[in-house]
Amino acid sequence: MKVSPNYNLRQAILDSGIQIDSSCGGVGTCGRCLAKVNEGKVKTKKTGLISPGKKEKGYVLSCLSKVQSDLIIEIPRQRKARAKIVDGVFAEIKSKKYSDINRSEISSVQIKPWIKKEAITVEKPSLSYGTSDLYRLKKSVREKLGIENCIVPIHLTRKLPRVLREKNWEITVTADKENATLIDIQPGKTGSKCYGLALDIGTTSLVIYLVDLGNGKIISTESEYNPQIKFGEDIINRIIYAGKKGGLEKLREIVVDSINNMIWKLLFNSRIDADNIVSLMVAGNSTMMHLFYGVSPRYIREEPYVTVANKFPGSTASEVNIKHIKNAYVYSIQGVASYLGGDITSGILATDMFKKEELTLFMDLGTNGELVVGNSEWMMGASCSAGPAFEGGGVKCGIRAVDGAIEKVSIDQRTYKCQVEVIGGGKPAGICGSGLIDVIGEMYLKGVIDRKGKFNQEIGNKYLKCEDKICHYVLVNGRDSANRRDIYISEVDIDNLIRAKAAIYAGIKTLLEEVDLNVDDLEKIYIAGGLGRHLYVKNAIVIGMLPDVEVKKYFFLGNTSVTGAYLSLLSEDKYKQSSDIADHITYIELSVNMKFMDRYVAGLFLPYTDMKDFPSVEESLYSPDKKIKSRFK
């Protein structure tokens, strides 16, 4: 194939139809897009992600390389794509030791697509019954699909006369009932197969499902890191970047490019006719939605923290620069407020908590902890900024939950040596959020740190290294780590993590107190989002992040944002419910709430200032005088 000089090598590979792993979306951070240059020249950026040995053999990261001459390229066998980011109710999930997706808690859906594809016969005109083609089409659409006075866009009007006459007035129409708009017309009976895409735009990752709208089957899924990460790990940094000259457009472009790329892959793999893809349902937090639509998120960050829109208007694919699927309409799930977006609405929709009497707490744990508590009668929501600690930010050895991340830690009570479990099974490179929660919990339980998060210097912990009174606890010795450096945790790291967990628990407490309830009143706790996937809930309770209630009340739901989008795609009722949900959640602004501040300060101890809040933790604490049988009764 031919490309222009300086063309991005990874793009060239993708263009040629060859699949290449690139879970970071081509920003040079995942190290997956390896290619071996056998002949020819590329210009490539420096990276620490290729070993010197491989470098010598001619390996480059294709996303960091530009074509300089004719090339012969060898692409290493691709690892089987792991569904690590992709999850949700229907995705293939391998059962994990910790927590599985609780499918029982995911809403079922009666398929009732509001995008319909149906064969209809339009009346033939005659001298005595003339009228226009359009009039007769609308009449048939009204009679057969029940859509009054549907909108027929001009590009369909243009092909109408030919389509009507090609197969003797028999045509297949695709219509959006919700907006009373025709999406496509085709001659004859083309079958009623039509497909939709459900997309979750997360701050960290993008997940997309290709769905058969007739039977609800998920045909294929794709996931990638959100390439905006390059311009800011968290929401606040993205908003700041968007405020720079050209920043908003840049952020919009790269995320839309990634989405287009994922759509292209879905089409390529499924061999589905792009014309049969009729809708794209998008869920995401408010900032992600603003960026996707090219709308400035600036005021999300400035008091009084308002969005430009909680619900964006339906639009054609081309209006929002989505390629490949020109027939599709793009819809999005309504959000509640600046920091309680459509991803949460979508998540609530994915559960049935808004239909049940049980008092339920829904939480999505990521950079922000988003919380909704309520039942079929009322719902109240809030967001507490946990900071990036749980995503590996602000912690020296913290990394995201990718291959090489320590996701589980246990400490030997006698030797204080750590045992770690690593995502992907290789050598560890750092600790991810769930690993960090685990390590704090274990350290506290085993007496390595005290209630304030300070190291106990007197216990003879030989993994504790101190220099100038600054100590850190080595979890993995350099000789066992992927990058030959120690993996450790410092008091500063612990401090950051305690502040993060304090914010989340303070949010939960405050929200419940607003309605005179207590954590004991909670009947169910749903945990959604990336962190939930690897979380060991018992240790999250030990550190005082999650309420000390029976563990069986906890349910892990995975990526409920994409699940809600998926359900909305399949059912008119669900899509309407999503807006109802958003309308009915009362939003509490915590950043100016005095009670929240009190609870937060109280949470700067392990597990909490008042140990009465965490009775089970008190009992399971190690003390030399008392042997622990079971950590929890």
Next chain:
Amino acid sequence: MKVSPNYNLRQAILDSGIQIDSSCGGVGTCGRCLAKVNEGKVKTKKTGLISPGKKEKGYVLSCLSKVQSDLIIEIPRQRKARAKIVDGVFAEIKSKKYSDINRSEISSVQIKPWIKKEAITVEKPSLSYGTSDLYRLKKSVREKLGIENCIVPIHLTRKLPRVLREKNWEITVTADKENATLIDIQPGKTGSKCYGLALDIGTTSLVIYLVDLGNGKIISTESEYNPQIKFGEDIINRIIYAGKKGGLEKLREIVVDSINNMIWKLLFNSRIDADNIVSLMVAGNSTMMHLFYGVSPRYIREEPYVTVANKFPGSTASEVNIKHIKNAYVYSIQGVASYLGGDITSGILATDMFKKEELTLFMDLGTNGELVVGNSEWMMGASCSAGPAFEGGGVKCGIRAVDGAIEKVSIDQRTYKCQVEVIGGGKPAGICGSGLIDVIGEMYLKGVIDRKGKFNQEIGNKYLKCEDKICHYVLVNGRDSANRRDIYISEVDIDNLIRAKAAIYAGIKTLLEEVDLNVDDLEKIYIAGGLGRHLYVKNAIVIGMLPDVEVKKYFFLGNTSVTGAYLSLLSEDKYKQSSDIADHITYIELSVNMKFMDRYVAGLFLPYTDMKDFPSVEESLYSPDKKIKSRFK
């Protein structure tokens, strides 16, 4: 200024902001776009429209010339643009000898624009009242403009946060009430001035008004020939051309180019900010509308003669390739049937016949005679193909009603010499429709031809030239004509004209008979369209084209199509009425109507087979025994 090589010279002149006459729209047939090349090279096509003398001096038709090098160009002083095509109720019309526009019969309008521009204040968000910018905008729009749940397109959502905050939550919104859509938002109070364009796309000519939507004033008008003429004089030939490969797109392109050009001139002359132009209302016959929207008109011409659409959906300017006025929405007036288009609906709207009890006949005379008869209770319409005779087609010396066309003829009873009046006052070049009606009428009244349209050879008419029994009557001798050739009329010409007039009268008779009425029942007869402008109604009765009723029942209304579009622009009620009118007209297909055929055959005599239909004509006929005092009592 710089242009690329081979750039069209006329376009270059227009681009530079210099006005150049080009009433044919740049197709090389009007000869108005003269330019003198003082220095440099152009490539120019041959044309008969420049005298050899001028050619020598370096004159070229700029529309037929391509730039080949640096040029110094001189453009002759432009004649003052004549409002020949432009007419309608508010245009400046010089009183003509024949007929003036009867303003009294044109509907008055209470200005109630459905496109509103208003300054509103949007609520400021606060910590206790957050919501989104969009929500608060919609709330204010609902409260101040009475539009429920208005649509805010994504491009406006994108600028919303800035616009709201720039002038402290005071903004000016432009909204389309009809479609509940916001057209524009601007910061602060920008004043409520907004403008619209009313456009009539005629088979022959394009007329456009620039209208102040606040007070209904017509600020400026433009008119041009429809450049599609080049690809077919009449509707049928255009439809055939549209069926050729690329033909439809070509026809759409050139007419839209002309319209864009006219809009550009209006903007340039009026110095109105293009952003303040919020709507374009289009009226035209069904074929013209199909071509404008890029929809195939093929089935208009094939039995059972149906349109693709009688009403095209509202669209943005860019969707239909209209330039310069990016904020504008494009609307069109609904038509009735293939041969009774939106131009007629618009015409009926321009009169108030659908509100009055008087039985009225509305006719638009052009290539097709379009007829509507009725009153406030019922309306019935038909179209009869008169052929191109009245537009100068199918008649040897026939030309369109342009400068040089004979528009009035009288014959000296004794000498049979013709006296002619010429449009523009110069030497005659041919005869236009009204001149042809006049000449037939005069010939018949003065005994030059008999009832069958054959020349009376026995009256000693020395202007009658015969060769092989084929005779023609010389109206203007070659030495007095513009092109030094005789201007004459032959029996074949007369035959064509008699068939044309027979079709129109047969249409009127048939339509009336359908409801058991007679021409005597008509209380008013409205004549719209180009032909009406120069028509001498008495002679039109003499030849049996128009019903023999008192002349005072006739009213000339000019271009009612653009007038109706103008009224619809100004008033929501009027625009709605236009669709009501279209819905309420019962269309009679004459091409398959036996009664119509009978009447048509009866009309192949002058004035009609049964002279009783034309009592006044019988009395005024010349016969040697009887002197005529007045032609009509």
